[in-house]
Amino acid sequence: MFFQAAANTDKVVKASDLNQHKSSCPIRCGAGVWGNRLGNQVKQKLQDDLKAAMKSGDKLRLMTLRGIISEITRVEKDVRRPANEAEIVQVIKRERARREEALEFARKAGRDDLIAQNSTEATILDEYLPAAADIDDVKAAIAERVAAGVNQIGPLMKALRDQFGAQLDGKVASELVKQAVTPKP
Secondary structure (H helix, E strand, O other): OOEEOOOOOOOOOEEHHHHHHHHHHOOOOHHHHHHHHHHHHHHHHHHHHHHHHHHOOHHHHHHHHHHHHHHHHHHHHHHHHOOHHHHHHHHHHHHHHHHHHHHHHHHHHOOOOHHHHHHHHHHHHHHOOOOOOHHHHHHHHHHHHHHOOOOOHHHHHHHHHHHHHHOOOHHHHHHHHHHHHOOOO
């Protein structure tokens, strides 16, 4: 396959030359220096599990994984590069939170079918999230920061996010920080 390189020239470029450029271009093509292997591994695992779900006929898993891969693709299009591991985990956490919200509404409405569906989808999403940080470790980190003189919620939460990363459950951490910062009567 051949392409014309520019409108004003007669130079013809082979498709293989374009592929060579893409693999050696660290800036715009998403490969080379800037390519993120970890994010690609997570996405590859999702795609492999999608194929396995197709073969096994697991419709709920198939639907859930397609939704996640679709969201990851949307993020990649927004940032114009392959998504890294942190972005993929953020997408999965966001989808997990949506399932929790849907579960809450389904429970209020008494819809057993939706409760079962959303809880199964949440379980599937949990398989791709990193293990949550231990609450005792989070409490110890909070106590250490408070002892160092940090008494505001924002800086404490930032320090916890920096320390625990994707393993930190924001709701639990927020509650623990509020308890630690609130003066005791």
